[in-house]
Amino acid sequence: xxxxxxxxxxxxxxxxxxxxxxxxxxxxxxxxxxxxxxxxxxxxxxxxxxxxxxxxxxxxxxxxxxxxxxxxxxxxxxxxxxxxxxxxxxxxxxxxxxxxxxxxxxxxxxxxxxxxxxxxxxxxxxxxxxxxxxxxxxxxxxxxxxxxxxxxxxxxxxxxxxxxxxxxxxxxxxxxxxxxxxxxxxxxxxxxxxxxxxxxxxxxxxxxxxxxxxxxxxxxxxxxxxxxxxxxxxxxxxxxxxxxxxxxxxxxxxxxxxxxxxxxxxxxxxxxxxxxxxxxxxxxxxxxxxxxxxxxxxxxxxxxx
Amino acid sequence: xxxxxxxxxxxxxxxxxxxxxxxxxxxxxxxxxxxxxxxxxxxxxxxxxxxxxxxxxxxxxxxxxxxxxxxxxxxxxxxxxxxxxxxxxxxxxxxxxxxxxxxxxxxxxxxxxxxxxxxxxxxxxxxxxxxxxxxxxxxxxxxxxxxxxxxxxxxxxxxxxxxxxxxxxxxxxxxxxxxxxxxxxxxxxxxxxxxxxxxxxxxxxxxxxxxxxxxxxxxxxxxxxxxxxxxxxxxxxxxxxxxxxxxxxxxxxxxxxxxxxxxxxxxxxxxxxxxxxxxxxx
Numbered sequence: 001x002x003x004x005x006x007x008x009x010x011x012x013x014x015x016x017x018x019x020x021x022x023x024x025x026x027x028x029x030x031x032x033x034x035x036x037x038x039x040x041x042x043x044x045x046x047x048x049x050x051x052x053x054x055x056x057x058x059x060x061x062x063x064x065x066x067x068x069x070x071x072x073x074x075x076x077x078x079x080x081x082x083x084x085x086x087x088x089x090x091x092x093x094x095x096x097x098x099x100x101x102x103x104x105x106x107x108x109x110x111x112x113x114x115x116x117x118x119x120x121x122x123x124x125x126x127x128x129x130x131x132x133x134x135x136x137x138x139x140x141x142x143x144x145x146x147x148x149x150x151x152x153x154x155x156x157x158x159x160x161x162x163x164x165x166x167x168x169x170x171x172x173x174x175x176x177x178x179x180x181x182x183x184x185x186x187x188x189x190x191x192x193x194x195x196x197x198x199x200x201x202x203x204x205x206x207x208x209x210x211x212x213x214x215x216x217x218x219x220x221x222x223x224x225x226x227x228x229x230x231x232x233x234x235x236x237x238x239x240x241x242x243x244x245x246x247x248x249x250x251x252x253x254x255x256x257x258x259x260x261x262x263x264x265x266x267x268x269x270x271x272x273x274x275x276x277x278x279x280x281x282x283x284x285x286x287x288x289x290x291x292x293x294x295x296x297x298x299x300x301x302x303x304x305x
Numbered sequence: 306x307x308x309x310x311x312x313x314x315x316x317x318x319x320x321x322x323x324x325x326x327x328x329x330x331x332x333x334x335x336x337x338x339x340x341x342x343x344x345x346x347x348x349x350x351x352x353x354x355x356x357x358x359x360x361x362x363x364x365x366x367x368x369x370x371x372x373x374x375x376x377x378x379x380x381x382x383x384x385x386x387x388x389x390x391x392x393x394x395x396x397x398x399x400x401x402x403x404x405x406x407x408x409x410x411x412x413x414x415x416x417x418x419x420x421x422x423x424x425x426x427x428x429x430x431x432x433x434x435x436x437x438x439x440x441x442x443x444x445x446x447x448x449x450x451x452x453x454x455x456x457x458x459x460x461x462x463x464x465x466x467x468x469x470x471x472x473x474x475x476x477x478x479x480x481x482x483x484x485x486x487x488x489x490x491x492x493x494x495x496x497x498x499x500x501x502x503x504x505x506x507x508x509x510x511x512x513x514x515x516x517x518x519x520x521x522x523x524x525x526x527x528x529x530x531x532x533x534x535x536x537x538x539x540x541x542x543x544x545x546x547x548x549x550x551x552x553x554x555x556x557x558x559x560x561x562x563x564x565x566x567x568x569x570x571x572x573x574x575x576x577x578x579x580x581x582x583x584x585x586x587x
Contacts, residue, residue, distance in 0.1 A: 054494065056490055056493060056494075073493075074490070074493040074494045074496070075494070075496060076494060076495055076496060078494070079494075080490075080494055082487055082490065084487060086487040086488065086490065086491050088488060088491070088506065088509070088510075090509045090510075090512075099495070099505065100495055103495045103496070103497060103501070104495070153495075
C-alpha cells in the first residue's frame with residue numbers, strides 16, 4: 001500500500017482574474033521507507049509542492065494523503081527541513097531542538113527529553129556546538145541542526161526543501177553523503193526537493209523530474225538503482241550513473257523544458273528623412289519636418305527556452 | 306607604549322577640541338558683568354557683551370558651584386543639589402515610562418497581529434502621536450482634578466505615558482509584522498499553541514524592534530518631564546529651572562539645560578546598550 005499519495009494536485013496563486021497556475025494535475029505515490037527526489041527548475045513550484053505535503057498550503061484541487069489520512073494542515077508527523085534553515089536565532093542548537101522535543105513528547109521525563117536532544121545533536125556531529133547560537137554556525141552546520149530538529153520530532157516522513165541550496169559545492173557534497181547516511185539509518189521515508197540532478201541521484205532511490213512552470217507537472221519516475229553507500233569519485237565514471245543522469249537531464253531540457261515564449265512589443269521607428277543637399281533652401285524657416293512622425297511597428301521575438 | 310598607541314587619540318581628542326571651541330564661542334557671545342565705581346563712590350554693575358543676559362561658562366560655574374559640588378544636598382525645598390532634583394524627575398519619569406511600556410507593548414502587538422485592528426486604530430494613533438506634551442497636560446489636570454493630593458502626580462504620569470507610548474506602539478507593530486514567515490512555519494509544523502507561539506516565537510522575534518521603541522520612548526519621556534514640571538510645579542529639575550528663571554538667576558538655567566542634556570544622553574546610551582544586546586541575540 002502506498003504511504004504518501006498525491007492525486008491530481010493543482011495550485012494557483014494570485015488575485016482572481018490574474019491567477020498563475022503553478023502546479024497542474026500533479027500525482028505521485030511514495031512507498032514507506034523510500035527516498036524520492038523531485039528535481040526541477042528554480043521557480044517551477046517545487047517548494048509549493050512540498051508545502052502541500054507538509055500542510056502549510058492546501059491544494060486548490062486534488063488530495064494529499066499520508067497513511068490513508070488526508071493532510072489538511074501542518075503537523076509534527078511530517079518533519080520539514082526548510083531551505084533557509086528556519087532555526088530560531090535566539091535559541092542555542094540544543095534549545096532549538098528541545099523546543100520541538102518538549103512540544104512533542106510532553107510525557108517523557110526531562111532527563112529522557114534531554115537525552116533525546118543530545119542523541120540527535122550527536123547524530124549530526126555537532127556535540128561540540130550544542131550551546132552555540134545559529135549565528136555562530138556555518139551554513140552547513142545550521143542545516144545539520146535543522147535536519148537534527150526534524151528527525152528529533154520522530155516524523156513519519158521527512159521533507160527536505162532544497163536543504164543544501166545555499167551551501168558551497170564542497171560542503172554540499174559532504175552534507176549530501178551525511179544526510180543520506182542519516183536518512184538510511186533512521187529508515188524514514190524522505191521526499192527531497194532539489195534543482196541539482198546530481199544531488200538527487202547521489203541521495204535518492206527514485207527521481208521524479210518536475211517540468212518548468214507555469215502549470216508544472218511531474219515527469220516519469222526514474223529509479224536510481226545504484227548500490228549504497230554511493231562513492232562520489234567512483235560514480236563519476238559509472239555508466240549507470242551517467243545513463244540515469246542523461247535521462248533526467250534530457251527530460252528536463254526536452255519535454256519538461258520551458259515552452260518557447262514569444263514576446264511582441266511596440267517599436268518606434270527613428271524619424272530620419274533623406275535630404276538632397278544640392279537643393280538650395282532658404283536660410284530661415286526652410287527646414288522641412290520629417291513626414292513620418294514616430295511611426296510605430298509591432299515586432300514579435302521568440303525567446304528560446 | 307603599545308597601550309598608548311591602542312587608544313584612538315582622534316576619538317578622544319576631537320570631542321575635546323569641539324568642547325573647547327564650543328566653550329570659547331559661548332564665552333564670546335555671552336555677557337559680562339563688571340563692577341564699576343561711579344563718580345559718587347557707589348559701585349554699579351555694568352553689563353556688556355553680545356548677549357548681555359547670557360551668562361558665560363566661568364560665571365555659570367562660579368554661581369552654580371554649590372549645586373554641583375554637593376549634588377545631593379538638601380538645603381531647602383527649592384534649594385537642593387542638582388542631582389537630587391534630577392532624581393525626583395527620574396522617579397516620575399520612570400513611573401510614567403513604565404505605564405507607557407505596559408500599555409504600549411500589547412497595543413503594538415494587537416496592531417501588528419490584526420489587520421482589522423490596525424485599520425481601525427492606526428489613523429487615530431497617527432493623529433494623537435504628534436500632539437505636544439504641553440497640550441496633553443491640561444487635559445491630564447482636568448481628568449485627575451478630583452484625585453486630591455495625588456492629582457498633580459497622576460496628571461504628570463498621564464502626560465508622560467500618553468506622549469512616550471507611541472514609539473513603543475509603532476515599533477512593536479512593525480516588529481510583529483516583520484516576523485519571518487519561517488519562524489511561524491516552525492510553530493505551525495510543531496503545532497505550538499497560540500500562547501506558546503506568542504511567548505516562544507513572536508515575542509523573542511520582536512524584541513529587537515521593541516527595544517528600539519523603548520529607547521525612543523525613554524527619550525520622549527525625558528523630554529516631557531521638563532514641560533510637566535513647569536506646568537504642575539512638581540519639584541524636579543524642570544521645576545528648578547523654571548523657578549530660577551523667575552528669580553532671574555540665569556546661570557542656573559544653563560546648569561539645568563546641561564544636566565537635562567547629560568542625563569538624557571546617559572539614558573539613551575544605556576538603552577542603546579540594552580538594545581544592542583538583544584539585537585546581537587537575534
